[in-house]
Amino acid sequence: MQKIELPRKAVYRLSVYQRCLQRLRENDVETVSSEALAKAAGVKPTQLRKDLGYVGQFGTRGLGYNVETLAEAITAALGSTRLQPVILVGVGNLGSALLRYSGFRKEGFEVIASFDRYPIKDRVKGTGVPLHPAEEMEDYIASHAVKMAILAVPATEAQTVANQLVRAGVQAILNFSPTVLDVPENVYVNNVDLAIELESLSYFIR
Amino acid sequence: MQKIELPRKAVYRLSVYQRCLQRLRENDVETVSSEALAKAAGVKPTQLRKDLGYVGQFGTRGLGYNVETLAEAITAALGSTRLQPVILVGVGNLGSALLRYSGFRKEGFEVIASFDRYPIKDRVKGTGVPLHPAEEMEDYIASHAVKMAILAVPATEAQTVANQLVRAGVQAILNFSPTVLDVPENVYVNNVDLAIELESLSYFIR
DNA sequence: ATATGTGAACGGCTTCACAGCC
């Protein structure tokens, strides 16, 4: 059931290809070459073909790829885990913005609930996402079989909350807290550290 | 003046070390071993030492590193570019949340202005950051010698705005728009694609 | 004894070159 054969980076890029294909589809494009798609995705054509190679063969030589077919193939490869329910923990400034961010839904994710130690209903106003006190989190995760969580709590709380998430059964965490989380190795974490992104960029300006 | 010798990833990690050291300093820790610091930063001790090796020698064998000295050394290596002024373009949900996000300031960055095609003053209320109409952006960048920008506009606008930024003199862009930006190679871009982060994570849950 | 600094080995990802197919 698990398919760890894909390198982490390839998985990431396949997601990007997926989105590019979506746009092509909206524009009723039927066929695309590795060169065109690669350019849209910001990678080299060979890279793209290698990545697709991990997953199977979908192209027609001399012609290119059928947009529809390829999109389906990638979806199949990445798993239809896309419709996973997600919870968000930490409804501060960032957290509440993330709730309003339409990108998640657009990519097939639904944030089904949010949690905060001090639940301020105003923060979720207009999002349609229910907000619960933190104490209810673990039960909720267990009873709703939630496997993914977005973590946007202060750095000082992050590890504690992560432990709760893991204990309750969460297997993947998108972590916005500026801390390195210590989790079991069967739990996957993607870190998005806004300040560090900016800081590391600043090095390159002359 | 430019120092491209450091691999991009090393720069990123050095920023992380920097922050860990800051915390140690706050707790009046004077000395730290590569093992301890590495653990805090979520890397292997050898990795840490390699990274520091890019920059110089600061440790005392058999003892470890002096927290104060090391912090200064890293700051020097990364450049005191940290106090760079930054502008934010696109004050939607995400953009306005980023303005409120304290993490940037904490790491030494100041967002000195924001821009939006339809400037709604409410969006920046309480942030102390001025909001200007998009037309004024290029002049502002040039006259204030802005080198860094945070881009949080819709995907459809991203490339256009990026072109304007580059033309006006911006050299580094932190891009939150779900698009691959096409920029000259002397312009550095860090992409933060929230939906893709989540999607690529979802692959790993069983 | 303990912990750093670093050349060498390793591994994985990217790119190349070209064979294969339409």
Add this chain to the structure above:
DNA sequence: GGCTGTGAAGCCGTTCACATAT
């Protein structure tokens, strides 16, 4: 002729092993 598919080569970053310093 054009474009995909893929083994081989190349490259970069990580890890190892150990020499070196206190």
